[in-house]
Structures are given as structure tokens and as C-alpha cells.
Amino acid sequence: MPYKPKKPCAYPGCPRLTHDRYCVEHTKLTARTYERYQRDPMTKKRYGAAWRKIRRKYLEEHPTCELCRREERVTPAKIVHHIKPLSEGGSNDEENLMALCKSCHSHLHAKQGDRWKNI
Secondary structure, X not given: OOOOOOEEOOOOOOOOEEOOOOOHHHHHHXXXXXXXXXXXXXXXXXXXXXXXXXXXXXXXXXXXXXXXXHOOOOOEOOXXXXXXXXXXXXXXXXXXXXXXXXXXXXXXXXXXXXXXXXX
């Protein structure tokens, strides 16, 4: 199956072509800028090195999406979701975590209405 044609990097003045929004160099730069200046400081504290270790371990133990598995599909899990968000008093305990694919995670938050208001 043919690939989509590449498009220009969205970073102002960058002539490189890419399949993503930004080229590799500017993906790193925009992520670093977001982390430094735009991301909520409290969120940054909650999702530090300890969370990355918990997340990695949980994904090793639960490699497939839990919502897809309920519908008898097998999809690799990429995201660990908090059933009760940390901002609402949830914890990183295993009972409060759920392994999801990106699609199910986006769909779940769209239904809850806590991220994207137009969906």
C-alpha cells in the first residue's frame, strides 16, 4: 500500500519534509518548549521519574488494551490511564490504572468531556 506524500515541517521556516507535524529536530524542540513553558507545573510533578517506572512496569504486565480486549480485539497498549485522575485524589495503585491504546484513551476522554470540547 502506498504511503501518504510527505508534507513540509510546520515549524516556521523549516524546509524539511515529514510524515508527522514536525521534522525530527523540531519535534524534540517543540516538546522541550512545551515542557518548559506551557505544561502545568503540578502535572509535571505528578508525572516524573517515579510515574515513568510505574507506567513501564504496568505496560509490561498488561501489554494489550483493556477496552479493546472487552470487545474481543487485540491491540497493543501504549498508554496507562488513571481511572480516577490524580488531580481528583486518585493514586498510582494498580487498581486505579488501565492499559489502553491511543484510540481508546482519546475516545474515553472525549466521552468524559474533560479534554476536547468539540467531539
